[in-house]
Amino acid sequence: MGSLTRRRLLVAAAALPVLPAFAQSRPLTCGELTGAQTEGPFFKTRTPLRASLVEPGSKAPRLVVAGQVLSASCKPVPNALLDFWHADEDGEYDNSGFRYRGHQFTDAQGRYRLVTNVPAEYPGRARHIHVKVQAPGKRVLTTQLYFPGGRVRLRRRGLT
Numbered sequence: 001m002g003s004l005t006r007r008r009l010l011v012a013a014a015a016l017p018v019l020p021a022f023a024q025s026r027p028l029t030c031g032e033l034t035g036a037q038t039e040g041p042f043f044k045t046r047t048p049l050r051a052s053l054v055e056p057g058s059k060a061p062r063l064v065v066a067g068q069v070l071s072a073s074c075k076p077v078p079n080a081l082l083d084f085w086h087a088d089e090d091g092e093y094d095n096s097g098f099r100y101r102g103h104q105f106t107d108a109q110g111r112y113r114l115v116t117n118v119p120a121e122y123p124g125r126a127r128h129i130h131v132k133v134q135a136p137g138k139r140v141l142t143t144q145l146y147f148p149g150g151r152v153r154l155r156r157r158g159l160t
């Protein structure tokens, strides 16, 4: 199951190269800007610097989200800050600690790679990952990443 999860999401990431294009129903084209999405009530500051949010005891499948931060003129943005947070496999956020929370910076080609466990859905929301993105010296974009096909497709593939 792990390899299937990884392969499927890597394909998805390759088809949607602009972070956070998961929030769109199709890949963005050059010049289109990623839309802002609500921060929600569970954002915390001072997250750990780490690209893996994997919890060793989690039964949720592993997930790799990889992509690239691009400027409006489609140039890679190095050293962009990406601060991720999401619910656990029970749909709960860790508000006292930093489970499923962490930040990282894009590399020289504007690329990032997050490894984590698939978050659960929680009532009233499609499965999602929150992220704040900030290019050096620019404003923060707060948005969310969604899963292609949502719950139905994940279930069909046996991932939930």
Ligand SMILES: [Fe+2]
Binding pocket: 040, 087, 128, 130
């Ligand atoms: Fe959320």
